[in-house]
Every structure is written in C-alpha cells, then in structure tokens.
Amino acid sequence: MKKKHKVRMNQDHLYGYSFVAPTIIGLLILNVYPLIQTIYLSFTSAKAFGDYDIVGLGNYLTMFTSKEFWRATWNTLLFCILTVPVGVLLALLVAILLNSRVKGKVVFRAIFFLPMVVAPAAVAMVWKWMFNSEYGIINTIFHLDTEWITDPNIVIVTVAIVAIWSSIGYDAVLLLSGIQNISKSYYEAASLDGATKIQQFFRITLPMVSPTLFVVMIMRLMASIKVYDLIYMMVGEGNPALSKSQSLMYLFYRESFVSGNRGYASAIVIFTVILIGIITGIQFIGQKKWVSYEV
Amino acid sequence: MAKTKRWRTIGTYIALILGSIVMIFPFIWMLLTAFKTNSEVMQIPPSILPSQWNMASFQKALDLLPFGNLYLNTALMILLRVLCAVGFCSMAGYAFAKLEFRGKNLLFVLVIIQQMIPGQIFIIPQYQMLAKVGLTDSLFSLVFPGLVSAFGVFFLRQAYMGIPDEVAEAACLDGCTRWQTFTKVLFPLTKSSVAALSVFTAVFAYTDLMWPLVANTNINHTTLSAGLSTLNGQFSTNYPVLMAGSLLAMLPMVLLYLVFQRHFIEGVAMTGGK
Numbered sequence: 001m002k003k004k005h006k007v008r009m010n011q012d013h014l015y016g017y018s019f020v021a022p023t024i025i026g027l028l029i030l031n032v033y034p035l036i037q038t039i040y041l042s043f044t045s046a047k048a049f050g051d052y053d054i055v056g057l058g059n060y061l062t063m064f065t066s067k068e069f070w071r072a073t074w075n076t077l078l079f080c081i082l083t084v085p086v087g088v089l090l091a092l093l094v095a096i097l098l099n100s101r102v103k104g105k106v107v108f109r110a111i112f113f114l115p116m117v118v119a120p121a122a123v124a125m126v127w128k129w130m131f132n133s134e135y136g137i138i139n140t141i142f143h144l145d146t147e148w149i150t151d152p153n154i155v156i157v158t159v160a161i162v163a164i165w166s167s168i169g170y171d172a173v174l175l176l177s178g179i180q181n182i183s184k185s186y187y188e189a190a191s192l193d194g195a196t197k198i199q200q201f202f203r204i205t206l207p208m209v210s211p212t213l214f215v216v217m218i219m220r221l222m223a224s225i226k227v228y229d230l231i232y233m234m235v236g237e238g239n240p241a242l243s244k245s246q247s248l249m250y251l252f253y254r255e256s257f258v259s260g261n262r263g264y265a266s267a268i269v270i271f272t273v274i275l276i277g278i279i280t281g282i283q284f285i286g287q288k289k290w291v292s293y294e295v
Numbered sequence: 296m297a298k299t300k301r302w303r304t305i306g307t308y309i310a311l312i313l314g315s316i317v318m319i320f321p322f323i324w325m326l327l328t329a330f331k332t333n334s335e336v337m338q339i340p341p342s343i344l345p346s347q348w349n350m351a352s353f354q355k356a357l358d359l360l361p362f363g364n365l366y367l368n369t370a371l372m373i374l375l376r377v378l379c380a381v382g383f384c385s386m387a388g389y390a391f392a393k394l395e396f397r398g399k400n401l402l403f404v405l406v407i408i409q410q411m412i413p414g415q416i417f418i419i420p421q422y423q424m425l426a427k428v429g430l431t432d433s434l435f436s437l438v439f440p441g442l443v444s445a446f447g448v449f450f451l452r453q454a455y456m457g458i459p460d461e462v463a464e465a466a467c468l469d470g471c472t473r474w475q476t477f478t479k480v481l482f483p484l485t486k487s488s489v490a491a492l493s494v495f496t497a498v499f500a501y502t503d504l505m506w507p508l509v510a511n512t513n514i515n516h517t518t519l520s521a522g523l524s525t526l527n528g529q530f531s532t533n534y535p536v537l538m539a540g541s542l543l544a545m546l547p548m549v550l551l552y553l554v555f556q557r558h559f560i561e562g563v564a565m566t567g568g569k
Contacts, residue, residue: 011473012394012395012396012473013395013396013397015390015394015396015473015474016390016394016395016396016399017396019386019387019389019390019394019477020386020387020390020391020402022382022383022386022387022443023383023384023386023387023406023443023445023448024387024402024405026383026442026443027405027406027409027443027445029424030417030421030439030440030442030443031409031412031417031445032405032409033420034416034417034418034419034420034421034424035412035416035417037419037420037423038416038417038419038420041419041420093310094314097307097310097311097314098311100303100304100307101304102304102307102308102311106556106557108311108314108315109560110552110553110556110560111315111318111319112314112315112318113559113560113563114318114319114322114549114552115318116498116502116559116563117498117501117502117548117549117551117552117559118322118502118545118548118549119501119502119504119519119520119523119541119544119545119548120502120504120520121504121520121521121523121524121527121541121544122325122523122541122542122544122545123321124527125523125526125527125537125538125541126321126322126324126325126328126538126541127321129324129325129328129534129537129538130321130324132534134337134339135336135337135338135339135341135534137324137341140339140340140341165317165318165321168318169318170563173560173563173564174563174564176564177564197303222413226413226415228504228505229504229505232504232524233504233524233527236527236528237528249415249505252415253505253509256418256419257422257508257509262419265419266419269415269416269418269419270416272413272415273412273413273415273416276413
C-alpha cells in the first residue's frame, strides 16, 4: 500500500510538472521577462531603434516635471471620478429592475449587455457621430450647440458618458447574479414584519450585495484607469482637446509607439500600474466600512 | 396595496424600456446613417429615415478595408486564443487543484501575481521580442499575448477544486492513467467553466485595440477592431461609410451573441471580477 502511494506521488510529480509546464514557460516569456525588461527600460534612454544608455532616474525626473504627464494623470483620475460612481449606481439600478418580476427579462438583459460584444472602435465612431456638433442627432434633439468632441472642457465628459453606456450592462449582469444569490427567506421574514420595499432594499439587498458591488467597483476602477481605446477613437491626434482628455495609457501609447520613446513610456506605464495598486489598496482598506461579509 | 404594486410594475417597465431605447438607439442610428448619402446626413434638420436606402457606403467600406482578411484574421486569432486558453489552462488548473508536486505553491503564486498586474506593462517587451524575430504582422503575433492566461489558470483551478477527490479516485481504481483521468473524467465535468472562459477569451480578443494596432500595422494582417479604427482617421467626415464599416465589423460577433446570448451573459457572470 505504501509503495503504491509512493509510485502515485512520483507519478503526480511528473504529471504535475508537465501539466503546468506550458503555462509556466509561457508566463516566463510573456510576463516575467517583459516585466523585468519594462522596469529596466524605464531606467534607459531606449528609443524605437538603435543603441541606448542607462540614464538612472532620468525618465522619472522628466515625467514628474512634465506638465503633459500630470495633466494625463489628472485626466485619468477625473475620468474615474466621472465614470465609476455613476456607472456602478446605474448598473445597480438596472440590476434591481432586471431582478423584479417582469416579462421579457431575458430580452432586456440582452439589450443592456449588447455593447460588450461590439468593437470599441464601432461604439466610439457612432457616438462621435451622434455627438457631432453640427449634424449630430444629440444636439438636434435637445436643441443644443455644444461642441461635445472639440471643447477641451467637455470632451472628457463626453467620453465618460460613452464609457458608462458601454459598461452598464456588463456590471449589471454581475450585480444581478449577486442579487439573485440572496436567499428569498430574508425578504419573506421582512415582509412578515411589515418592512416596506424601500426598507428591504436598504436593510437586505444592499448589505447582501455589497461584496459583489465592491468587486464590480474595483474592476470598473481598474478598467477606467487603463482607459485608452475610447479616447484614441473619439478624440485622437490633431484634436485641439486632446491634451485635456488624454489618459495615462493613451500618453503611454503615443510615447512608446508613435514617438518611439520606449524608456520614457516604460516609466509612464510603471507609474500607472503603481497608481492602480495604490488606489485598489485604498479601496480594500475603505471596504471595511461598508462591505458586509457576514451571512 | 395591490394598486401600488401595479404602479410599481408599470414604473419598472417604463424604466426598462427607456433604458433599452438608450442602449439600442446608437445601433439603430448607425444602421440608418449607413444607408443615407453623405449629403443627406449633412442636411439640417436631419432626416430620420433615409430618403433612399442606398448601399453605396457599404460598397465603399468594402473597397476601403480588406474585410475578407480582417474577418479571417479575427476568426483565426479568436479560435487559436480560445484553444490555447482552454488547453493550457485546463492542464495547469487540474495540476494545481488535484496533483501534488514540489514547488506547486510557489508556482501558483507566480500565476496569481501575473493575474494581478495590468497587461499594458508587458506590451513594449512583447512587441520587441516579436520584432526581433521578424514575426510582427503575422497571425502568430495576434495570438502571442494570449498563448497562456494566468486568469484562465486561476479560474479553471477553481472548477477542478469543486470536483470531489472521490471522482478522480474512482476513475483510478478502474486503472486509468492521470492523463486519462484528466481527459476522460475530469475535463468533461468542467464544461460550463470552459465555456465561460472561452466566451471571455473570445470577447476580450475581439474588442482589444492596442495590441493589434501595435503588433500588426499592416492592414491586411490586422483584426476587425484595429482595421476599423484606421477608417476613422482616413474618412473622419464621411459618416455613412464609417457607420457601414462599423456594421460590417460588428455583424459576426453580434450574430454569435444573439444565437448564444445566454452562454455569453452567463459566461461573463461566471468569470466576473476580471
């Protein structure tokens, strides 16, 4: 019996290593080496081509004294402030509506989720067209002449609206599955005690769904800090409002793959990842105040 | 009481219908614009329905972008990324959940750390590696960052953890090897998780913009997402063509979504949090 067990263990070793080998080798090539390389590049003057020198903290100094960089950091944070609270609240509202007893729930859910499966390039283009200041349908319907795309003070709000519209269904689906996991018995007991629907929402639904709400918020926050595609498509090069709306990731893309400043761009991406780490960390500390895990 | 309940139901319907209109309208407007002529969309006040349903913009979009190549590249990229994710992540997920081997925890920590770091930090070196061996502008470069997935390993490990050890042991009593236990007994039991990971991988690959823009700059070798974005630069004032191009680029994924709608949404609900 003991011998058999040992044979099994040895077999486990062999199988274990060969089963994880593709993944581990892949992670080493695709992630571990690139991570080290990015950190290394951030200390060099690397360009798209040719030789480069080690410049120590030079890129970081350039970055921290660059107006463009701080502007991009502020734009990114502003974008998060504009999208995350409103987006998550609206998603919660949609989830609650979808959770009520209505016919055609599947159809409504599918409609709200639709933007998730559409290429962001297509989403950005149709919104850009609808927000067009001269011929756009939005200005026509509401009798406005707002320069949604070219006014530097407005453009980030425009992009935020599109971002919220794109992610609402996805977040709602996650929140809905959280709401549906709440046992019906709580509501039955509450209505026996004469609690109103509104009381039930604040005393049962909200606390019980708070862990899911937290996950959705973190996820949305991380995605918002990394925003790039909508700004690339809706604002883009040559737009006078670009400097007022470019995010850190867009600045990273332009520095690394348009201007070819690989070293400087590496410093920007490392800063962004650290920023994500710090903000997520703050959220994890803050959650203790409002997320309830007891059942 | 019954009356307030009825009003509440009516309110719910109204809110859902209004919300649905906001969600659907951009796509309807896209469709209507695509059939109009460029001079018709620039008239004030704008027309709602096209005065004539003309297909010229679709023809123009097809002339401007090599849609055949883009469909093929995107489909192959998605297929290969899904196959890699399902194959490699299942193997590793099974090993991390069910097998004992030295250094297992250490290796799993490696997976967890990779899962938490945003992917953008890897892009420059990933591109440099491909450029060095001359593999940019290829199908391989599109698949490259998706060859392995730390998230997929983590996600499928959960699925294997959920299967009781007795199931594997019962299979082994009948004298099958580890490989057979894995492929014949355990893998089929993770079907719903594998489906969820496939949907997640496919949607992510399809909507990703930065990587194909960076790695495959040749329009014939890139994806629908990236190809479409080039139209924006060249034809930024011809909205019917932009809308027609968008519709052509969206169509395959939206059709798949309409057919497998439940799998898409449930897949996302399962993988949620990434």
